[in-house]
Amino acid sequence: MARISAPVAAVRQAVRAALGGLPRGARVLVACSGGADSLALAAATAFVAPRFGLEAGLVTVDHGLQEGSAERAARVAAWGRVTGFDPVEVATVEVAGPGGPEAAARSARYAALDDAALRWDAVAVLLGHTRDDQAETVLLALARGAGPRGLAGMPARRGRLLRPLLGVPRADTRKACAALGLSPWEDPHNADFAYARSRVRGQALPALVAALGPAVVDNLARTAELLAADTAALDALAATALAAARTEKGLSVAALAALDPAVRSRVLHAWARELGAPGGALSQKHVAALDALVVCWHGQGAAHLPGGAAVARRKGLLVRVESDPL
Numbered sequence: 001m002a003r004i005s006a007p008v009a010a011v012r013q014a015v016r017a018a019l020g021g022l023p024r025g026a027r028v029l030v031a032c033s034g035g036a037d038s039l040a041l042a043a044a045t046a047f048v049a050p051r052f053g054l055e056a057g058l059v060t061v062d063h064g065l066q067e068g069s070a071e072r073a074a075r076v077a078a079w080g081r082v083t084g085f086d087p088v089e090v091a092t093v094e095v096a097g098p099g100g101p102e103a104a105a106r107s108a109r110y111a112a113l114d115d116a117a118l119r120w121d122a123v124a125v126l127l128g129h130t131r132d133d134q135a136e137t138v139l140l141a142l143a144r145g146a147g148p149r150g151l152a153g154m155p156a157r158r159g160r161l162l163r164p165l166l167g168v169p170r171a172d173t174r175k176a177c178a179a180l181g182l183s184p185w186e187d188p189h190n191a192d193f194a195y196a197r198s199r200v201r202g203q204a205l206p207a208l209v210a211a212l213g214p215a216v217v218d219n220l221a222r223t224a225e226l227l228a229a230d231t232a233a234l235d236a237l238a239a240t241a242l243a244a245a246r247t248e249k250g251l252s253v254a255a256l257a258a259l260d261p262a263v264r265s266r267v268l269h270a271w272a273r274e275l276g277a278p279g280g281a282l283s284q285k286h287v288a289a290l291d292a293l294v295v296c297w298h299g300q301g302a303a304h305l306p307g308g309a310a311v312a313r314r315k316g317l318l319v320r321v322e323s324d325p326l
């Protein structure tokens, strides 16, 4: 057998680890932009999936935002077909929605990937985020004052979404593509310093590496891993505590007051989500207002949540109310 280069082996090993537990005969889809990360991921999946008895398909999303985006998508799809992926799909999406164009493109992309997974009955959708993407995510989260959930970065698995390359340096995906003779697409957005992530990638992280040494990238990614484990443990405690505090009419104030503040804030966050508050809009300020109804009670009015729900304290319970009675 011909010897394979170390970066090709590293990417394949990461994909093996991610696909290892899936049932034989199941289908996975690779989300491939044609960039180095997802191209290396796709090449490794085409190699690993048949050896695990898995079907592998490929989806490339055309956001229609850049000149030549349809040609890029067609090139990726053509490569996917000759590489043996089946099905191969170009998902054309319309980017319009809340937030900036970056956020709107992301939600349109994830919706299209979810839709493809449902239609093709795929058990997993593979994304090409690398260790460097994770380090950037942690740095961005630190800069906006995020709590542990934000510092935990991107999860390796959430529902159907898998990120097999979170432990693989970005440099390795480029080297793997070069070793396999693949020419990745260069996303012009990555060089556009109008985007915060591009500035972190092009300026902030290189400055940190220059000041503190190259281990900083690995260390930031490791911080995410450690916090992900802690966050999962606290979330499990909070789920149990939420069930215990629940009554037919609302949440027991006495049960909430007895909780550790770190668990209580998670219980209140989870409950606010149940009441319809959208995750992106629900901030620490809203959770603190709910918390004040429990621990700083002075007869104050209802706490208002994004999404329209309001919560008041009545007869030892936190209850949903239609509007602030004050």
Ligand SMILES: Nc1ncnc2c1ncn2[C@@H]1O[C@H](COP(=O)(O)OP(=O)(O)OP(=O)(O)O)[C@@H](O)[C@H]1O
Pocket: 031, 032, 033, 037, 038, 059, 060, 061, 062, 063, 106, 109, 126, 127, 128, 129, 133
């Ligand atoms: N046009 C696309 N078609 C298919 N998959 C894509 C496309 N763009 C991105 N992806 C998938 O998403 C991964 C991350 O891409 P990128 O870093 O460009 O997105 P992002 O905006 O940072 O997304 P996220 O918010 O998830 O971090 C890619 O490795 C690839 O798997």
